[in-house]
Amino acid sequence: MxxxxxxxxxxxxxxxxxxxxxxxxxxxxxxxxxxxxxxxxxxxxxxxxxxxxxxxxxxxxxxxxxxxxxxxxxxxxxxxxxxxxxxxxxxxxxxNSIAVAELAFGLIAALDRRIADNVADLRAGVWNKSEYGKARGLFGRTLGLIGLGGIGSAMVPRAQAFGLPVVAWSRSLTDERAAELGVTRVDSPLEVARQADIVSVHLALNDKTRGLIGAEFFAAMRDGGYFVNTSRGEVVDEEALAAAVRDKGIRAGLDVFAGEPGGGKGEFRPAIADLPGVYGTHHIGASTDxxxxxxxxxxxxxxxxxxxxGEVPNVVNLARSSPARCAVIIRHLDRPGVLATALDAISRGGLNVQEMENVVFAGGEAAVARINLEGSLTDEVVQAIGANSSVLDIQVVAL
CATH class of the missing domain: 3.40.50.720 (NAD(P)-binding Rossmann-like Domain)
Known part of the structure; x- marks a missing residue:
């Protein structure tokens, strides 16, 4: 290959x-x-x-x-x-779940202790312990997670090790799963924003999540809260986040940006990265050895x-459902030409095959085929399938 x-x-x-x-x-x-x-x-x-x-x-x-x-x-x-x-x-x-979770917590700690600003001043010859000695501390603060897939779930034990209670929202999160993880499930992203001191976003980018974190979300966040995004830049309305940084004192740690370069190097000047209180990294969440x-x-x-x-693990673009409305189930002797006869009859009947499988009984003498069809199966098509002497039985079921 x-x-x-x-x-x-x-x-x-x-x-x-x-x-x-x-x-x-x-x-x-x-x-x-x-x-x-x-x-x-x-x-x-x-x-x-x-x-x-x-x-x-x-x-x-x-x-x-x-x-x-x-x-x-x-x-x-x-x-x-x-x-x-x-x-x-x-x-x-x-x-890459652990790697991204590690970076997210690095950003959280960096926001709280203003590590990047410390480093910049020290390299510039400025000693400012009186300013940088001011920090809130993380212990006892509430971490809010938006999305609780592999990466979001990897955040939970790390939060617990830091002494952070966790509230979380995900479309798939159940009360049982929340109890298993030791987190509090809430009903919406806005509720996470209201309850959390620190918010970390872990969502896949799709039509439902694009721009999900916007002005209403940041309005619900607590003044001076921390916001971290290591998922995709387009999940967040960057203009709304910038306004929250300016107006509410939100500190943001961003590993991802809308419109970021696709390659490893290039010129990129996102306006939000220039704001005080915003720490940016270079979409490196998964980039550990x-x-x-x-x-x-x-x-x-x-x-x-x-x-x-011929099978594809983790395939993402197969249909989750099909327009099939009926299935024909054919028990038959395991002989050449049986399925060819059936498919020819289906084709002449103007029907479209959506899914098909054929499995053999123990001993290899007989088999059963299931063919899911778009359209209605007529008696004429059934009779044409049954005309093959190797067909033992035909069953039609509605889907």
Missing amino acids: RVLIADTFEQAGLDALRAAGCEVQYEPGAKDAALVDAVTAAAPEVLIVRSTKVPESVLRAGPLKLVVRAGAGYNTIDVATASRLGIYVANCPGK QAQQAIATEAVRIVTVFAST
Whole structure:
């Protein structure tokens, strides 16, 4: 299997792919038009990326079957076009949770002790212990979590070690799960903002979360509170956050920004980073050796499973539901041509197959096929399927 890797990747991962028999082309600097050219020239079946964007032009440039995002998110990939072209998109969720949680807590501690400002003044020859000796301290403060997936969950034991009670909101959070984690579940992000001294955001970027943290949220936060975002910049309304920094004394620790560069280097001057009380890092949450090794291992697993079975672990762009309205269940002798006859009858009946499986009974003499169909199955189609002498029984069920 031909694999093109268009971002930095662990050497152990490169070696593992080659050991699995993959033909690997490693071009960590391929971006934009250069990536289109690389896909055209190499004709890879698999493309692995980290921060590199994968637009429609890349997806159409070669015979791609699978794009793997070596990270948790996948908003840098044109998933809609990939789905239209029948290209799998997969990611590596949960492998960087600890690394991101560690950075989030680093930002929280830095905001409380103003570590970056301390360092800047000391390097400038300024000794100002009288100012920087003022800090609130973290023990006993309430941490509010927006999102409680892998990273949000990794925040909880670290908060508890710091002596921080935790309130949390997530669409999927249940009372049982909250009790298991030892957190207080609240009903909305606004309630988190009202109850917390420190807010940390851990949401995937999608249509429901884009701009979710806005002016109303910051209005609900306590004056002088701390706000940390290590998820995606577009989840937060940066103008509303900037206003909260100026007007309410909010301190913000941001690892992510709207419109940040896609590559490892470049010029970037977000206005919010110039505000006093805002500490920014360079989208490095997942960038530890431990996390990158775990992510590379998972990316290799995805590729090798796909190469050997045709299945894709962690696929993100398969339909969650289909327009199928009925299913035909065919018990039949395990003979050549049975399914071909059935599918031919279905096609002539103007029906579209949505899902299909065929499993064999012990002994290998008989099998059962289940075919989910869009449309209504007519008696004529059923009779045409049953005309094959190897068909034992036909059952039609509504979905």
